[in-house]
Amino acid sequence: MLQEALREIQRGTAEIIDNERIEKLLKAYFDEGKTYTVKAGFDPTAPDLHLGHTVLLQKLALFQKYGAKVQFLIGDFTAQIGDPSGKSATRKTLSAIEIEENARSYKEQIFKILDPLKTEVVFNSEWINLLGASGMLSLTTTFNVARMLERDDFDKRYKSGVSISISEFIYPLLQGYDSVHLKSDIEIGGTDQKFNLLMGRHLQRAYEIGKEQSVLMMPILEGLDGVQKMSKSLNNYIGVVDEPNDMFAKLLSISDELMWRYYELLSTKTLDEIAVLKNGVADGSMHPKSVKEDLALEITARFHSKESARAAKDEFDKIHSNNQLPSEIDEYSCDGKIWIAKALVDCKLAPSTSQARRDIKQGAVKINQEKVNDEQLQLESGEYVLQVGKRKFAKLKVI
Template identity: 65%
Template sequence: METKIKEAIAEIQRGTAEIIDDTRLEKLIRNYFENNEIFYVKAGFDPTAPDLHLGHTVLLQKLALFQKYGARVQFLIGDFTAMIGDPSGKNAMRKPLSKEDVLKNIESYTTQAFKILDKEKTDVVYNDDWLQKLGSSGIIQLASNLTVARMLERDDFSKRYASNTPIAVSEFIYPLLQGYDSVHLQSDIEIGGTDQKFNLLMGRQLQKVYNLKKQQVVLMMPILEGLDGVQKMSKSLGNYIGVTDEPNDMFGKVLSISDELMWRYFELLSSKTLKEIEEMKEGVENKTLHPKKVKELLAIEIVDRYHGLGAGSNAAEEFTKIFAKKDIPTELDEYILENGTGILQAMVDCNLVPTTSQARRDMKGGAVKIDQEKIEDDKYCFEAGEFILQKGKKNFVKVIVK
């Protein structure tokens, strides 16, 4: 029993950026294993867009893990607060959504979310159901629990205040409403991104003010990096994997990430246990496993999750066929180069040639290609991106330029 409890806590802590009140977290898990007592984990989702990418699913994966260890998930749709606009991490007031926009996005959001969550262990709740009932007097009473000075401690607000960027009074209300959600739902744990820390802590504070005789554990997850491994995953940056992407596209995108970023994705997105991931890492380190094979396992798992069992294997077969047609090996050594690295130096750094002089001779002989396009300019420099660098018919490497 004790071993199972420790394993459960380790899995819950996996990939987290910060946990506040881990003593109570352990108590909740222990009570489930020893007394079969369930507990409630809340996560709020503002339906600001109808489609999710893998960055959004980091929280969903953690919620699914909590369900495995006794939690009932409170999947909170912020239909009321979405019409105010969450300012967290923003340098300007976010445009509120109309009721029509909210309702349209909710249907798509929940459909995608239940590809990860256990529907039988999830309560989908809407904060419009109780926040509307607060009324003007209730809102004023709620607002009395927070000072302007405390609100201006928030980094985004302080920056906007210092730069004379307008801050609407309604934006001050938002964290109070999110905190009140935890009072109404009597949540035991709330999870969110690191940019939500102020709002998550507000739930703890208000549960104390309203004499709930408990304060929620706060668990924060990091922001998932996109395909470039640098910027956060974002549709606007084009470095995302959408959960509605076609299976073959999704598979190819996962395979395109660097070997280093692969472990980050395993940690935050995979359902494999810490022990299983550690065994794979050891296999890669002692060269009994090729990183490409491990990355394929991740890609298959993710494609199966969103397109059904077997879709991942089908995508893997199709990917192999495409590469075979181009005479490109499916297993490539990866090299990370600095932005602006010249082609001759890159060939040396990627162990394709011993010297830049040899690289120049190979280039003059027409043996050097980038993404199967012949390169004849020995002054060519790499810019940010991912490329297949080739010398002759049999020497290929994957180049990642940051």
Template identity: 60%
Template sequence: MQKKINEALREIQRGVSEIIGMDYIKSLVERFYANGTRFVVKAGFDPTAPDLHLGHSVLLHKMAVLQKYGANIKFLIGDFTGMIGDPSGKSETRKSLSKEEVLKNAETYKTQVFKILNPAYTEICFNSQWLNKLGTEGMIKLSAKFSVARMLERDDFAKRFKENLPISIVEFMYPLLQGYDSVALECDVECGGNDQKFNLLVGRSMQRSYGLNKEQSILMMPLLEGLDGVNKMSKSLKNYIGITDNPDEMYGKIMSISDNLMWRYYELISTVSLKDLEAIKQKVDEGLNPKNIKENLAFEIVSRYHDESKAKKAKENFKLIFSQNTIPDDLNEINVESNSWICKVLVDNKISQSSSEARRSIKAGALKINGEKMLNENFKLSSGIYVLQIGKRKFLKVKVK
């Protein structure tokens, strides 16, 4: 029994930036193994965009692990707080979203989270259910439980205050409302990104202030780096892998990450156990090609968000494109906007001398895209990764935003 508990605690701590209250988490897991009593884990998501990427899935994966060891997940959609906007890490006041925008985005979340979480132990909650009921009196009482001085301990607020940049009162309300969520849900553990520490600590403070006989533990996860391996995964930086990306695009993006970043992805978003991961790393140290391990990661991720048959097809397509001896390994790679005209791409990158030459090559059947002939001279590239080939020696790898 103790061996299983130790293994559970090791998996729970896997990839974590910081844990506050580890002893309490340990007691919750021990109680689950002793008598099957489950505990409450919350993570909040403000539906500020209509879909999720693999960076968001880091928290979802950690919650899925916690489910295995006794957690009932409260997947909290901040339809109330989303209209404020989380000020964490922001240098200016965020634009508020309308109720309609928030609810529209929230609906897409509901269909995406169960790609990872077990529905039997997951409840999707909306914080408007209890925050709408607070009313004016409740808001005043909530505000009275925290001081302005405490708020200004927060790095982003302190910086803006020092630089004489505006901070709205409503932004002060955001961490208080997030903290009150922990009171309403009677959380045992709250998960969040490591940029959320202040907000997460407010939850502990609020639980004490409202007289709960518990104080939630905090589990903070790092921000997953995007395809560039430097910046956090972000749609605005266009370095993301979307959960709704098509199989070929998702597989190709994962295969494009560096070998070092691959291990980071394994640690944070793979279901491969720590024990098996250590064995895989040992094999690579002994000479196994990391590309083979990256293929397994890409297959796992595509299978999760689509299915195994589509992952198998994506793997076959990728090998057809990139693994044939006729295609060089060191292809020039460029980024273009979605809906780019194929002839313009060929001319801009000196594969063809002119649009008329590009048209003639396409009509003659000389152009291949991802290994297949393209005869449509008006073809426009949609989102994805492509290898363009004219003849035997002209190649171009294109990433379409």
């Protein structure tokens, strides 16, 4: 049982520091029922999480399965500074109201994955506000500027003459101090957080709390394009609050190669179960599309329900396999004839007329399920079903 647990915990990880301690914690749980703590910090910089964030949540849920109490830390204080990790400029700070609203949204979303009975939601303002000027000054003495500048993003900015605020130097110290206050046994985060995660080990040692946390780093999940990291700004993300139909369709749009990455980092199937699927696709006994559908059903059901996931599949099949229209389509109207590109913008199918024209040139636009080639087309009075790509539809009534 211990080796199986270690294998699943190590699954998909980019790097683990002090794996021996993790093994000891697991052994104590299996032998004596002793629990331990696993911390993960999230700065509430946006109201909604996407599947990239859930890579960490899935790992936390796995630790809960093997005896851990999760410390889900919402960095309401540190969010006011902004995490400088990987940034080429000082980040914009958030207002207290924005932070509070985003934190509330996070709390609503995480329990679709985590067990609330094994999760402690904490806010780092609770102890950082108590540090005071004296405590903050004492914290800054635990690390020197030379070592801070060893951090890759700081080093690049310093050498290129780009501004680095003193508050950004404070950020890693505060994240590390979270581990001192919480006395965390393990902290997990993305590979871009390595410097901050190691700071927790350093400060636990400096403050002599009697332990040094293990660090487990997960890779950054690629977005729908399979190249860049999943990000709202890049519009290659799947949000955990996406509607079931959108979530299911987006998951089916990923490449067959990327599908295995998503299985490894997002699915609750075991490594052995995934290996069976891989072998089935390789020897031709399983079709990649059906395997991908199973993944899409699993993830959609996780954030909605099995019934919603099944309905999303039926709707997808209706549109794409049977060439039928969606059951629900947004409706719009306009007075007088309208240019097709403007119609696509007004119906929220394209962000601009220039993009609409590019979509037409690429053959992505249909009217009443017939492809449109004329980017100067004028729509006269009548009713039309407009479509861009495979997932965007609108009904337009020209009066």
